[in-house]
Amino acid sequence: MDGTEVAVRAVESVGPDAVALVLEAPATFEARPGQFVQVGATVGGEQVTRHYTLSSPDAEETFEVTVEVDPEGSLSPYLADLESGDTVAVAGPFGDAYYEGEDGVVVLAGGPGVGPAVGIGERALDENASATVVYEDDAPIHEERLTALADAGATVAITDDVSDENVLEVLADAQGQLFVYGFADFLDRATAALDAAGVDAGDAKTESFGPAPE
Template sequence: MMRDAAQFDPTDSRVTRPAFWGTLPERWTSDVEETLVCCHVRQETHDVKSFFLRSPQGRTFSFEPGQFVTLELEIDGESVNRCYTISSSPARPHTISITVKRVPGGKVSNWLHDNLQPGATLRVLGPAGEFTCARHPANKFLFLSAGSGVTPLMSMSRAHHDLAEDRDIVFAHSARTPDDIIFARELELIASSHAHFRTAFVCERVGARTDWHGVTGFLSLPLLKLIAPDFMEREIFCCGPAPYMQAVRNLLDEAGYAREHYHEESFSFETLTADEPDTQTHELAQAATQTFADATTYTITFAKSRREIACNSQQTVLEAARQAGVRLASSCAQGMCGTCKVKLVSGQVEMKHSGGIRQREIDQGMALLCCSKPLSDLVVDK
């Protein structure tokens, strides 16, 4: 229905419009603008929500599909960092979305589901990450996901869809039941729009649905051969719970698939305990101490706890702390998430991070202990 022009005056000061209309916005970076505002919340399944974020200043987002951001939250008086993959497409740069599954007992996922509403603000760091099809171009892709591991692959699928890239993509997603399939309708819409985009859903059980005619059970090599007979020729991206990814690696190894064409998202911060020692990191620390026994040893002093430890110049501070039994908050141990960020009261480190800290914070004397090796004795505000 046409609206009477006399009833609508676009110059009326009471009429508001999105900040990006009619302008060429600046690019958003967390160094310039730390805080984003939630502008929309969408229920995806009974325990999954998507949260849409925008820049209060109207800046646009630039990222590669599959990358993640780090949320810096204050929950019950405690600072908590958590990484979530961006589920939206980089071809729609005025907002980003994260899609979060409510995890029983999960401090951050439950807080987000219960508290993050339109109009709320939160501090965000990033984007970062190397799990992206943008860095591994191919004519044929196979996307394998389970549960909330669908999010980075959804970003990749949305990007191809938005850019009208009818690339040969097979997207196989595993879920508990048909009602737990995240983005089911949208994936079917993409498949109906692109001749070379195909989906396959594998559910452990039917659940409450009586009209499910899809596959039930678990992904196996025979099933994968039915879903994507030419999977050996495809670039594979995989994301999901650790047991799922291990099962995928096993069946690909059984088939003789070339591992250099396999890529997986290798962390899940919601399931990690912030101060829980990592056995593998502990073992690496011991090996490093033995290997570099002749290297310089420095003293690390933790100012608040009044603990002192020795740290080899070839070790990270986090490795040395764990070896000495000092429990420090950490998650990724790869310089990405920012959980182990601390203030250096004195001393210098060599830090090789992966996006988990802002340059401004480095200039202020902050460091990530998981990727910092001492260049002198250190005093840490911890």
């Protein structure tokens, strides 16, 4: 792949089957929370590349991606087993669904979409903007950072159903730029929830992680 070899600085568990991978930022790398990179490595003799979204509030010197591990997958288990000092190839950043200094953010995240949700939420609070995070997962991750966001003044709703009535109330009250991140089936559920809450999803910044794994 076209890309830069960068060092792994840390691999930390952030919940069941999920790691935060901290990577050295390539020279002249300018990325915003919500953008994604292509990560490549040689696994079992074959070059494998996959996309991962920034989960850190910035990308100065280092940046972080959050990887949900699919035990049947090619790259995610390999990434979870890396250690500080190993290297991977990185290309990017890519994507235009990122935080651009808006006064308020409302991030809907499904599964590994919680990565950009925490990164954007933290960056927004750093810039004195308001932040609402709605996160759907059967086995939530990043609980420490979500709790810290709530303690710092963000509205955080964690649910196993984005169309739950309590979530719809949060969405109806929330103010700010909409962001939606997750696999395609979550994007459909999030759009339906916004519709049910009477929120216009027309200008939402959305990134699909592709078809949901089986």
